[in-house]
Amino acid sequence: xxxRDVAIVGTAxxxxxxxxxxxxxxxxxxxxNEVIAKVGIERREIxxxxxxxxxxxxxQPFSFVAAVDAIGAWPPIIESHVEGDGALALYEAWVKxxxxxxxxxxxxxxxxxxxxPIDRILNLQADPYMVTPLWPGFDSLAALxxxxxxxxxxxxxxxxxxxAARSYRxxxxxxxxxxxxxxxxxxxxxxxxxxxxxxxxxxxxxxxxANAIIMAAGDVARRLTERPAWIRGIDxxxxxxxxxxxxxxxxxxxxxxxxxxxxxxxxxxxxxxxAPYTHQExxxxxxxxxxxxxxxxxxxxxxxxxxxxxxxxxxxxxxxxSVFSGSADRVLAHCTSxxxxxxxxxxxxxxx
Amino acid sequence: MSEADGILRLRQPISVxxxxxxxxxATSPLNGLLNGTLIGKRCPGCSLVYFPPRNGVCPKCARIxxxxxxxxxxxxxxxxxxxxxxxxxxxxxxPYVAAQILLDGADxxxxxxxxECEASDVRIGMRVEPVWKDRSEWGPTLENIAHFRPTxxxxxxxxxxxxxx
Amino acid sequence: MQLSGSVCAIRGPSxxxxxxxxxxxxxxxxxDGTFVAPLVVAYPYKRTVGTLLSxxxxxxxxxxxxxTKGSDGRVxxxxxxxxxxxxxxxxxxxxxxxxxxxxTWAWQSVPQPxxxxxxxxxxxxxxxxxxxxxxxxxxDAGDMSRIRTGSRVKVxxxxxxxxxxxxxxxxxxxxxxx
Numbered sequence: 001x002x003x004r005d006v007a008i009v010g011t012a013x014x015x016x017x018x019x020x021x022x023x024x025x026x027x028x029x030x031x032x033n034e035v036i037a038k039v040g041i042e043r044r045e046i047x048x049x050x051x052x053x054x055x056x057x058x059x060q061p062f063s064f065v066a067a068v069d070a071i072g073a074w075p076p077i078i079e080s081h082v083e084g085d086g087a088l089a090l091y092e093a094w095v096k097x098x099x100x101x102x103x104x105x106x107x108x109x110x111x112x113x114x115x116x117p118i119d120r121i122l123n124l125q126a127d128p129y130m131v132t133p134l135w136p137g138f139d140s141l142a143a144l145x146x147x148x149x150x151x152x153x154x155x156x157x158x159x160x161x162x163x164a165a166r167s168y169r170x171x172x173x174x175x176x177x178x179x180x181x182x183x184x185x186x187x188x189x190x191x192x193x194x195x196x197x198x199x200x201x202x203x204x205x206x207x208x209x210a211n212a213i214i215m216a217a218g219d220v221a222r223r224l225t226e227r228p229a230w231i232r233g234i235d236x237x238x239x240x241x242x243x244x245x246x247x248x249x250x251x252x253x254x255x256x257x258x259x260x261x262x263x264x265x266x267x268x269x270x271x272x273x274x275a276p277y278t279h280q281e282x283x284x285x286x287x288x289x290x291x292x293x294x295x296x297x298x299x300x301x302x303x304x305x306x307x308x309x310x311x312x313x314x315x316x317x318x319x320x321x322s323v324f325s326g327s328a329d330r331v332l333a334h335c336t337s338x339x340x341x342x343x344x345x346x347x348x349x350x351x352x
Numbered sequence: 353m354s355e356a357d358g359i360l361r362l363r364q365p366i367s368v369x370x371x372x373x374x375x376x377x378a379t380s381p382l383n384g385l386l387n388g389t390l391i392g393k394r395c396p397g398c399s400l401v402y403f404p405p406r407n408g409v410c411p412k413c414a415r416i417x418x419x420x421x422x423x424x425x426x427x428x429x430x431x432x433x434x435x436x437x438x439x440x441x442x443x444x445x446x447p448y449v450a451a452q453i454l455l456d457g458a459d460x461x462x463x464x465x466x467x468e469c470e471a472s473d474v475r476i477g478m479r480v481e482p483v484w485k486d487r488s489e490w491g492p493t494l495e496n497i498a499h500f501r502p503t504x505x506x507x508x509x510x511x512x513x514x515x516x517x
Numbered sequence: 518m519q520l521s522g523s524v525c526a527i528r529g530p531s532x533x534x535x536x537x538x539x540x541x542x543x544x545x546x547x548x549d550g551t552f553v554a555p556l557v558v559a560y561p562y563k564r565t566v567g568t569l570l571s572x573x574x575x576x577x578x579x580x581x582x583x584x585t586k587g588s589d590g591r592v593x594x595x596x597x598x599x600x601x602x603x604x605x606x607x608x609x610x611x612x613x614x615x616x617x618x619x620x621t622w623a624w625q626s627v628p629q630p631x632x633x634x635x636x637x638x639x640x641x642x643x644x645x646x647x648x649x650x651x652x653x654x655x656x657d658a659g660d661m662s663r664i665r666t667g668s669r670v671k672v673x674x675x676x677x678x679x680x681x682x683x684x685x686x687x688x689x690x691x692x693x694x695x
Contacts, residue, residue, distance in 0.1 A: 359566065359571050360571040362563065362564050363562075365561045366562060369555055369558075370556040370557075373547065373551055373552070376551050379546075379551055379552060
């Protein structure tokens with residue numbers, strides 16, 4: 001079966017905030033309406049709706065079912081849900097389009113990350129026998145990987161602070177970013193550890209957010225927008241879930257996904273990496289061989305706004321927008337899952 | 353740890369505490385309940401009235417709900433179930449009836465208990481009214497209504513009703 | 518939509534706050550008048566652990582550390598159920614000593630509910646002597662300066678053991694790397 005050309009044709013992101021009292025549905029609805037209006041499409045032209053979210057975060061089993069209220073599912077629609085980041089839902093939608101069952105898909109994701117103790121909640125995705133009963137917390141597990149990287153000499157705390165400082169400064173140009181600060185790495189290094197060797201700036205800020213993306217195939221995409229962001233390669237790999245059973249100073253799943261997605265075939269202008277921790281950005285750059293010519297996370301990335309389950313799709317939105325605007329020709333969007341980069345989805349997009 | 357067939361079972365309780373928001377569109381309905389009034393919300397698109405307000409959104413139109421509309425207090429049973437199986441922590445006497453009730457003025461039904469009649473008397477189309485707990489027990493919750501009971505009015509023909517329930 | 522009655526009121530061990538699961542008695546309004554209330558979601562899970570882990574947890578309760586050996590000779594503690602290389606169920610057991618080495622660590626400066634210790638401590642990946650793959654646990658180092666990658670540590674058994682990774686209460690540092 002020949003592969004269909006699929007492109008992102010429109011995106012919408014909700015300005016990230018903290019402590020929202022809106023329901024998840026009220027959070028999602030405006031971004032869906034916004035992306036539909038931006039693309040200028042009729043709701044009934046959308047052949048597949050796919051949603052990424054996590055019931056554990058909202059504290060309500062099957063809360064993702066409520067999200068269908070935000071779609072306007074009348075007459076009945078075809079939809080699916082991924083208990084994970086919206087970027088994984090995007091991959092499912094891409095596959096759906098490849099099957100020929102639809103030409104247009106809308107992907108959305110949301111996370112009310114601040115309405116519950118996210119660091120504790122994410123323990124529930126760990127090994128239920130050996131890890132969850134210890135209740136380590138997401139930051140603590142990420143910190144273990146950071147320490148391993150420091151010990152191996154492949155990065156320093158200053159390198160990590162530089163990632164954060166750059167991200168906080170770049171975020172000042174991003175209207176949907178939450179944390180913004182004109183700060184230097186040296187200033188950040190003066191701040192105390194939170195979960196050593198991590199400091200507050202090394203960890204993505206939990207925020208409430210939602211976003212939506214419309215994808216289309218072939219000529220439909222060309223009809224819907226002047227400069228679609230064509231998906232040239234996309235791949236998703238998973239390392240062993242067992243925390244100690246692989247080297248923590250590299251990310252083989254990210255490396256394989258990047259190679260399969262064709263990252264190395266040509267230069268990458270902009271790479272939006274879903275790295276909720278500073279050391280993870282450095283590891284991902286190394287895994288994907290991203291060089292000096294690639295601009296990493298001009299949006300500020302997940303460090304400045306980390307809406308769990310939506311931070312990965314946000315990277316796709318940012319990368320696609322840079323193609324739409326003409327500020328980039330070949331871009332990379334990435335999504336991870338797990339505190340130690342256990343799962344990695346990599347996508348390469350190009351403007352025509 | 354317990355054992356059956358040589359396979360162990362480990363006790364692994366989990367507990368997480370959330371800050372749960374009812375959302376802004378639940379505010380007037382909940383305040384209404386505090387005062388003994390049933391307030392639904394109308395969709396600015398299709399004009400359907402929702403009680404309860406669900407997630408604050410009209411699922412047909414994908415629009416945030418708008419105006420407050422007083423509904424009920426009486427309503428009509430649209431479907432029901434006679435429950436004979438107890439659940440953990442149950443206090444209600446068996447058998448009991450759980451019913452979907454379309455309050456007058458609302459376009460979706462809500463769930464509550466039917467009491468003060470035999471389970472076998474309950475039927476679709478039966479007219480019911482709320483029985484409130486003592487006011488001293490009220491909070492912002494549907495639990496202020498202890499149950500619904502028949503009003504004795506003639507049944508409504510639910511086949512003739514257009515509605516989203 | 519219902520605010521009350523839909524939450525299982527069975528408390529987990531960690532539910533140290535006194536908030537109730539029903540919004541009726543402790544709801545508060547957000548700044549814009551929106552009703553916000555604490556919601557406790559708790560489940561008393563009892564997990565079956567399978568044949569291999571049954572033996573593992575039984576041995577922990579009896580005060581022994583047993584791992585499994587894979588086809589490539591690597592020893593896993595906690596045991597791997599299936600060989601990562603061949604996929605076959607593992608059945609070669611190895612009893613391990615109670616000492617090991619820290620391969621990486623992090624500092625929990627403010628302990629959270631249900632964690633192994635209630636004062637600041639270290640998380641660590643620890644490779645037991647004789648094992649090839651590290652395990653996660655806590656080290657009661659006392660102070661961040663006392664733990665390093667390479668620290669030698671020893672199991673501290675829980676006073677009461679019921680089968681489970683918490684039968685190991687934590688690890689203690691037995692000598693400091695110079």
